[in-house]
Amino acid sequence: MSEESISSTPTPLPTRLSRLRNWLSLSGFVLAVSAFFAFVLLFSVDLFATHANPYMGILAYVVAPSFLLAGLAIVVLGYILETRRIPKDHPEMVSSFVLHVNLARQRDRRLLVGFVGGSLGFLFLTALGSYQTYHMTETNSFCGEVCHTPMEPQFKAYQHSAHAKVACVACHVGPGAGNYIRTKVSGMRQLYHMILGDFNRPITLHNVNQRPAQETCQSCHWSQKHTGDLQKTYRHFLADETNTPFTVQMVLKVGGSDPVHGPVEGIHSHMNVSNKVEFIATDESRMKIPWVKVTDANGKVTEYRTKEFTDDISKHPIRTMDCMDCHNRPSHKYLSPNAAVDQSMAYGRIDPAIPWAKAKVVKALVQPYATREEANQKIESFLRAEYPDEKRIDALVAEAKAIYKVNFFPEMKVDWRIHPDLIGHKDTNGCFRCHDGKHLAADGKTSIKGSDCTACHLIVAQGAGKDLEKVDPKGLPFFHIDSENSDPSCNECHNGQNQD
Numbered sequence: 001m002s003e004e005s006i007s008s009t010p011t012p013l014p015t016r017l018s019r020l021r022n023w024l025s026l027s028g029f030v031l032a033v034s035a036f037f038a039f040v041l042l043f044s045v046d047l048f049a050t051h052a053n054p055y056m057g058i059l060a061y062v063v064a065p066s067f068l069l070a071g072l073a074i075v076v077l078g079y080i081l082e083t084r085r086i087p088k089d090h091p092e093m094v095s096s097f098v099l100h101v102n103l104a105r106q107r108d109r110r111l112l113v114g115f116v117g118g119s120l121g122f123l124f125l126t127a128l129g130s131y132q133t134y135h136m137t138e139t140n141s142f143c144g145e146v147c148h149t150p151m152e153p154q155f156k157a158y159q160h161s162a163h164a165k166v167a168c169v170a171c172h173v174g175p176g177a178g179n180y181i182r183t184k185v186s187g188m189r190q191l192y193h194m195i196l197g198d199f200n201r202p203i204t205l206h207n208v209n210q211r212p213a214q215e216t217c218q219s220c221h222w223s224q225k226h227t228g229d230l231q232k233t234y235r236h237f238l239a240d241e242t243n244t245p246f247t248v249q250m251v252l253k254v255g256g257s258d259p260v261h262g263p264v265e266g267i268h269s270h271m272n273v274s275n276k277v278e279f280i281a282t283d284e285s286r287m288k289i290p291w292v293k294v295t296d297a298n299g300k301v302t303e304y305r306t307k308e309f310t311d312d313i314s315k316h317p318i319r320t321m322d323c324m325d326c327h328n329r330p331s332h333k334y335l336s337p338n339a340a341v342d343q344s345m346a347y348g349r350i351d352p353a354i355p356w357a358k359a360k361v362v363k364a365l366v367q368p369y370a371t372r373e374e375a376n377q378k379i380e381s382f383l384r385a386e387y388p389d390e391k392r393i394d395a396l397v398a399e400a401k402a403i404y405k406v407n408f409f410p411e412m413k414v415d416w417r418i419h420p421d422l423i424g425h426k427d428t429n430g431c432f433r434c435h436d437g438k439h440l441a442a443d444g445k446t447s448i449k450g451s452d453c454t455a456c457h458l459i460v461a462q463g464a465g466k467d468l469e470k471v472d473p474k475g476l477p478f479f480h481i482d483s484e485n486s487d488p489s490c491n492e493c494h495n496g497q498n499q500d
């Protein structure tokens with residue numbers, strides 16, 4: 001445009017605005033406008049989407065604005081370059097830098113058509129691109145796989161859970177404006193740590209989105225439901241030479257908590273429907289609960305505390321118990337090596353006829369390994385050394401590695417010890433954090449209701465073979481294989497990795 005557009009008559013100094021009339025500034029302008037439209041689009045999709053998405057925040061509030069800023073910076077750059085091109089002592093040359101579009105000239109017409117066409121195309125592609133990207137971030141593979149290393153344990157465990165078909169965002173982005181903004185902010189923070197690679201190993205909920213709210217579960221599960229009894233079978237194999245089977249068949253009294261839909265009874269009687277349980281935890285992972293308060297349907301309040309806990313309660317935050325205080329692993333459950341090997345034996349993937357198989361596979365799994373590769377190598381070499389003449393060794397090694405693959409994540413330092421399942425009481429304190437008989441009411445005698453062996457479940461059959469036929473619907477006293485030990489604090493001995 002330069003030489004050709006020099007006009008013969010001198011023109012006045014360019015106004016500030018006219019210095020913006022250069023191709024660089026114009027392109028910057030188009031970029032900025034596109035980014036702005038992309039932002040508006042993403043923002044509205046995000047606002048009206050049924051399940052808001054944490055990563056949308058990154059696109060709408062980080063990526064789009066960055067392009068907007070870049071566009072504006074290019075506009076300014078064009079302006080500065082244009083200004084610099086005016087020689088100070090030759091103001092008469094100024095006009096040459098003013099963008100003259102003369103539609104009578106073919107060259108200008110072509111340039112203009114190209115520019116407008118290009119800009120429209122760019123705008124269209126930005127809009128389409130943003131929308132597609134939005135959809136991509138909605139998918140579970142985005143949450144689970146794009147952040148591959150940090151999310152791998154949660155993603156793998158999730159794929160083997162009852163919620164494998166429930167979107168991550170359905171649980172991790174709660175309802176309401178507060179949650180919406182919190183997730184945006186935390187999504188950005190996660191991306192930042194992801195890029196820097198300085199995310200925590202393991203990831204716990206103190207640095208991921210806050211834990212789902214009870215309302216989140218209730219968007220699919222109806223807490224008024226009376227579940228009644230559930231029958232469950234727990235199949236174990238002892239860590240002895242013959243891998244002796246030991247099975248417990250139980251009726252879990254899940255019950256319900258809404259008097260309209262059934263009696264208020266059993267395990268689900270504390271669902272915050274007709275009563276409310278509050279507690280104080282003295283550690284972050286809420287394993288130590290020395291104080292509990294229950295408010296029943298009539299408003300009657302009872303407080304329980306352990307003997308050791310003499311603090312003034314106003315010094316501690318009080319939490320209302322919700323689904324996750326029992327179901328803390330609804331979708332990211334890491335099996336303990338005992339549970340995993342029991343399962344493989346019960347399903348016939350490890351042959352219980354291999355002597356000491358339970359003990360040895362558990363032993364191979366629990367060694368400290370730094371990486372998955374190292375684990376795979378050492379698990380294999382250990383088992384091959386233990387069973388030099390075993391015909392089924394290939395299958396045994398393969399199954400041990402398969403167990404390791406979905407339950408152990410050495411790079412992220414995640415396994416059942418980091419994220420214990422609190423639904424029962426055998427390997428962790430679980431229910432016994434409160435129902436241990438040591439939380440007493442003001443009288444110093446009454447313990448929390450539901451703290452004896454038949455309050456939560458009945459054992460209908462136990463043992464192996466013929467023993468399992470001796471069914472008693474009224475419930476049997478627990479026959480402990482290690483009969484001298486009947487201490488209710490089961491997890492003093494059971495830790496998920498017993499090898500003897």
Ligand code: HEC
Binds near residue numbers: 151172329
């Ligand atoms: C059924 C609901 C649900 C779904 C679906 C779900 N999560 Fe979770 N997630 C939870 C709960 C509950 C916790 C925390 C439990 C606790 O308090 O310890 C959690 C915890 C986490 C944590 C923190 C670390 C941990 O294990 O405690 C991460 C990371 C995580 N989820 C990622 C994901 C990803 C990625 C997906 C999808 C692949 C997903 N979640 C799907 C319910 C869910």
Ligand code: HEC
Binds near residue numbers: 218
């Ligand atoms: C988007 C819907 C949805 C949400 C949200 C959801 N769930 Fe579920 N949940 C399901 C479905 C569907 C199943 C049944 C899966 C099956 O058995 O095939 C299920 C099953 C379960 C089960 C039975 C598990 C089993 O092993 O059979 C439990 C317990 C449970 N959910 C707890 C929770 C908790 C706790 C939350 C909140 C953190 C939650 N769910 C959030 C849909 C949901």
Ligand code: HEC
Binds near residue numbers: 218321
């Ligand atoms: C006091 C602990 C506790 C609380 C609180 C609790 N549950 Fe449960 N829930 C259990 C136990 C124990 C079972 C039996 C299943 C098991 O042992 O895995 C169960 C079973 C279930 C099942 C499976 C029912 C079936 O028919 O298979 C669902 C779904 C469920 N709970 C959802 C919830 C939801 C949603 C909440 C919160 C509103 C909640 N639970 C609160 C302890 C609890």
Ligand code: HEC
Binds near residue numbers: 277
């Ligand atoms: C934070 C403490 C706490 C935890 C953890 C807890 N509970 Fe409770 N539970 C209570 C309180 C408090 C009550 C009400 C007791 C009362 O009314 O005296 C209760 C009541 C019950 C009842 C009803 C007893 C009755 O006869 O009315 C059952 C059954 C029960 N819980 C089972 C469980 C199971 C199963 C778990 C573990 C999955 C569990 N609880 C975990 C505090 C807890």
Ligand code: HEC
Binds near residue numbers: 248432
């Ligand atoms: C507060 C409720 C509660 C009390 C009290 C309680 N249990 Fe349990 N127990 C549970 C729940 C819930 C499970 C199921 C856990 C699961 O589904 O993984 C369970 C599971 C078990 C199992 C099967 C575990 C397995 O892996 O094989 C045995 C055995 C057992 N309980 C024995 C006892 C004995 C003995 C007592 C008395 C000292 C007792 N329970 C008291 C709630 C309770």
Ligand code: HEC
Binds near residue numbers: 246485
């Ligand atoms: C003093 C230690 C100790 C205490 C306390 C204890 N156990 Fe055991 N338990 C053992 C030993 C040892 C075995 C045999 C383990 C093996 O050979 O695999 C065993 C075996 C079992 C088994 C069958 C095999 C298996 O690995 O699951 C069950 C079920 C069991 N215990 C449940 C419980 C329950 C429930 C409690 C609490 C009420 C409890 N135990 C308390 C030491 C203990």
